[in-house]
Amino acid sequence: MSRFRTAAGGLVDRAQRLRFTFDGRKFHGLAGDTLASALLANGVHLFGRSFKYHRPRGVLTSGSAEPNALVAVRRDAARYTPNLRATQVELYEGLQAESQNRWPNLACDTGAVNGLIAPFIPAGFYYKTFMWPRRFWKSIYEPAIRARAGLGRAPTTADPDRYASRYAHCDVLVVGAGPAGLSAARAAAAAGARVILCDEQPQLGGSLLTDNHAIIEGRPADVWLRETLAALAHNARVVLLPRSTAFGYFPHNLVGVNEKLTDHLAASPPHLPRERLWQVRAREVVLAAGALERPLVFPGNDRPGIMLAGAARTYLLRYGVRCGSRAVVVAGCDAAYQAALDLRAAGIAIAAIADPRANADGPWREAARRAGLPVQERMTVLGTRGRLRVRAVQLGRIDVHGTVLPGPALSCDLVLMSGGYTPCVHLFSQSRGKLLWNEGLQAFIPGAAAERERSAGACRGVYALAAAIEDGAAAGEAAAQTVRAAPPKPHSAGAADGVLGALPKGRQPPGQKSFVDWQNDVTIADLALATREGFRSIEHVKRYTTTGMATDQGKSSNLNALAIVAASLGKPIPEVGVTTFRMPYTPVSFGSMASRARGDLFDPVRRTPMHEWAQEHGAVFENVALWKRARYFPRAGEDMGRAVARECLAVRGQCGIFDASTLGKIEVVGRDAATFMNRMYVNSWTKLAVGRTRYGVLLREDGFILDDGVVARTAEDRFHVTTTTGGAAGVLALMEDYLQTEWSDLSAWLTSTTEQWAVIAVQGPAARAVLQSLVEDINLAPDALPHMAVARGHICGVPLLLFRVSFTGELGFEVNVPADFGHAVWEAIYAAGQPHGMTAYGTETMHVLRAEKGYIIVGQDTDGTVTPDDVGLSWAIGQAKPDFVGKRSLARPAMCAPQRKQLVGLLSIDPHTVLEEGAQIVETPGQRAPMRLIGHVSSSYYSAVLGRSIALALVAGGRARSGQTLYVPMPAGDVPAQVVSPVFYDPKGARLNG
């Protein structure tokens, strides 16, 4: 056993030695250790390098507030977790830890040169320094800063672990299992409530894990703790969650709790997820989050070996670790005396207890004196020495006028400091509860709650053990009975125990920085600079200096920073205000947030009934909304261009087969179905006969095109409405909105039938011949089933809804069969089509074919600012109708302006130049930016059947520009193009009506 480990005491198991490495060096620790306590037990105090100045840093705290001792833990290449607080990493056999932010190694780090150039990199230097010349930013400044920025490295391969998440409901959620939290949980459970009790530590007990000799309810604390936990564990209505951090308080009492299940195990059992995200909806919340010890701000306060007094006491009493052999104690509050007495009893020499307070006589100081500890009153710290570990402290005597005179210099290997305790109000503040400044406590404590919650114990300033237990019991009982949270009772804490802000100091010795925020390397000088430069709001000072903005969120630094800024501005603290606490309380892994929603489960994937066939036939797929759609079917040696050209020519020459199942489909049914359709779509539906279809256009109330699609009337009271693939859900939602909220008097029902139908488009001159052999009871003759007709019948023995429609400009049919028959019917049609040269085509070919005909695609040729007239669809509008969605907007003057952008065709003068989709259009060539842009290219393809490129564009006053040459400015020069009609192929529509 090392000389730093006590022979007995604490919660570690001396019989169970664990091997671990730190930066490759081999060490031993004990079961029950954290990485921090195990390293300290081996005499290691140098844990890492600071963020900005790369200063050697040790352990400051013993828990989740730790700003300094950030390490990476490696299991393998994928399981490499950076920026873990060594104070929370539980030791396991074979643990491999690495220090961070150092090169080449921890003891000798070249980045420490930043400490020498510190005068040139004060707070906000990056706002002032990297401004000129501008072009240096991308090429020089940013890469250089990125290379230096950040702590730790990300793992190099994907995270192989599983993360779980679950919702939970309870009557009372208790956050924190210290004395107040345990007492609250016990009282709530006794009142019959369903309770969840969570705590970030592996063991429940909070401060009782250290204060194991206190007396509670007549029993030693460890016995009380054991009995209380056993009783809670046996209560079926109580859930105990250790290693579970309540990291975020969300509206209506939803609390996010991150539970770690395997990080403490040498080998994780395969059935366990690594972490579990609990989303707890609690009827009542009891916050018993405790209080955080504050460091003192004095020159040189950041060397390894300088730590919080309470932390050193925890290492001693809980882990059996002596943090040094000779300590100087800087006592800003009485708790430091208690620590000094405990350390002394464990054999650590106390060189001095320096107490900066003028007026701090009390029982603890008396006890220290009686024990013979060298108490030095009105004493401050002027500086410290020691490179990788503190080795001396220069004290300063404060005289009656407040002047600081040099005092003794004491050698030591440990400095304990304590500035008092800060109530942990993070979750309370996150829930939008109001914080009140308590002058007596010198702290912000919870005021009026915004949620059904109450705070108990140290997190509202009730520090004394018996009082905290009583406070917890009252809170637990009231929560169980859902008593409205009363405004917190003021508690008679007496005078504040502690000091805020900077300790008095004389002339600062050169090179001695007084750190306020350890993790972001913010010093008193930085805060002073910010106020000198005119920053007044604490929120601005925070952002300018980055104080409190590191991953520890300023747990140890915020109140000191606030006090220093207040002093510098000459204002009382409550007038300067407090910065907002935000979630997460401690960092939460992305894995936990993503949970199962990764990879294949990230988003649902929608596949059509014919997906497998397309896959077997070599389709290249594209994502359209959540759908996978076949884009083209390349044959051996074909690229997309060649495949699409072949598919296009096949449709125009013989026939093609296309999977249109993804089109949205909505059944509108009911006595008032036609009236409803009249009011929704621009078209008139009253006169649409059963068995006929019509191209429908749907606007938003602002008059712009939302969606389009073919609508069939399949019965007097029944419409089969098709929508775009991506627009289906939005159209149904809009229809429901009007039906439920504007026209609730109409008798109509809306049902999404998108996935009920498989839709097979058969298009091309041979389409009729192919279907003729398969369709059983529908006459396909042109007079019997003309263009835009619809009929019910059977195909291959299954029910068929057959549309005679065309989105290609060819003779076309759309075969609708129940989805389950889709694949079989597709195969049958494909087989029957082979003698006719039938070719399967994909969405890319569909796009080219429709563009050749000037058919728009909503969302490609429209963008939410396009009216029906803009794209030449005013013919669709039922002009006689009194009303439809968007009608009034179409009458607004701006909607009729002649200079609106209108859909036109564009033919590049060079027929082989395919214009860039999205490219801008100008009137005259050779202009320099900024220039007047009059439109943009919305669709552009190479048309195989025309042997040249074609494009659709939206151009200001476009229809009146027919014949004009416009220009598309591109990096290589202006591309001239002529304005033409948007219908490039078969403008008379002879083929379609064939």
Add this chain to the structure above:
Amino acid sequence: MLLIKCPYCGERPELEFVYGGEAHIARPAPEADLTPGQWAAFLYARTNTRGVHAERWRHTRGCGRFLNALRDTTTDQFIATYKVGEARPPAELAQQEP
């Protein structure tokens, strides 16, 4: 995540709902003679209330019904939820306890 009391289904988590903007904005009758300014106000002008706000929600991933709610935009607390077509409850209605 808010907890929203659907008048048809009871309290359900926010992720079952879709927000629907301000409530009680009546669509002008088609025969109403509106100036372009009045129509634009109907389309675009919203109160953007700080405090008690009447708003629409749809229980999309539940019963599918639209509902109205009074919510305090400064605290996210709901004062009332009610069915479409029902009158807006008085704003001074005792605030639901948080």
